[in-house]
Amino acid sequence: MNKTHYIIIILSLFLFLGCTLENKKKPDYSSLNLEELFNLFLTTQDSLEENTIIPFLDDSIAKYPYSFFYPNEEIDSLKNKLIFKFGHVIYVGWDSKVKNRNIFQFQIDRKNTITIKHEKIDKLDSIKSDMTKFLINKNNSDCLPEKRIRKIDLLDTVEVCKAAFIINALTIPDSTGNKTDWRIIKEVAQLVSSTIYSLRNNSAFHFWKKTYLELNIKQQKALSELHLMWIWIYPNRFFEIKPPPPPPPIVNKEILDIIEDKENEEEALMRILLK
Known part of the structure; x- marks a missing residue:
């Protein structure tokens, strides 16, 4: 093979790579809703793409300043994908009914x-x-968070912590243009999720002597119920939830039943928001 042939092959490779890269088109960010933009922003590892998405996030969040993102985890045998849904105003204030000890808040x-x-x-x-x-x-x-006894398939009867994380931020700028950087929100959210995945990894080794990603779907789902991915992100809220007032003195069984109903209400609220 002479030099000319080598040059032709190299040029062909460059043309092929150029066409391949060109075909990998970036999404039309203007056509994405806030939920789609946020999830794309969380998963991208390209800093240039992050910078491109942020102005679209800013424009979108201005339309829904007081709603929030909540987790919706998708589990399969090949990967773990944490998707955030976008909540409506109807859910604002749900966390005031959740005990302060069960919430870890970032401001x-x-x-x-x-x-x-x-x-x-x-x-x-x-x-x-x-x-x-x-x-x-x-x-x-x-x-620290309360625990409840649950029977989980493959794990039998276990204790599950009612641990939830809330990230409060201020992404709408003030009169001087200052606002929370979306990249900081991403960094905090990733730290929380990685900490939860670490616990799942430890439990995977404890129960099956494998890493979490080596488990089958049923095993991964079992551990996802043991170590819950409860993360709520408020893009425009900046206050710490105050502890609830002390309960009234318990004087009879009727009051005990009321308190038990309140405990069930708290867990039901958390479950409803994750549907």
């Missing part, structure tokens, strides 16, 4: 400062161990 202000319980967080990785403790409540602390 992200317009200067992109992250705080937890009024404490500034400089490095997100530094709180991963605190999040893990929150998720498992190993010593059954009264300050």
Whole structure:
């Protein structure tokens, strides 16, 4: 094969690659709704695409400033995909009925400062161990999430923590143009989800001596019920939920039944929002 043939082959390869790249068209971002934009933004690893999507997110969120994103996990044997649905105003205030001890809140202000319980967080990785403790409540602390007994297929009877994460932000700018960076929201959401996946991975080894991604669909679904992916993102809310007032003194069985109904209401609310 002479030099001319080599040149022809190389040029052909370049043309082929050029056509292949050209055929990989970027989506028409203007045709996507807020939910689709947000999920695309969360999954892309391309910083240029992130920068392209952000203005569309800004325009879309201005139309629905007080709604929020909630999780809808899709599980199959090849991959795990965390999709966020976009909630309507009807659900605003649902978390006021959930006990404060069951909620781990992030506050992200317009200067992109992250705080937890009024404490500034400089490095997100530094709180991963605190999040893990929150998720498992190993010593059954009264300050950490409650647990409920559940029977889960393949796992039998287990304790499940009522642990939920809320990310509050301010993506609509103030009069000076300051606003929460969507990339910070993404970073926090990814940290929370990765912490939950780590627990699933540990449980996968405990029950089956495998990694979570090596499990079949039924096994993965079982662990997804054990370690719940409860993450809510409020793009435009910045306050910490106050603890509920103390319960009234228990004087008879009728009051006990009322309190038990309230416990069931809390769990039902969380379930309804995840449908």
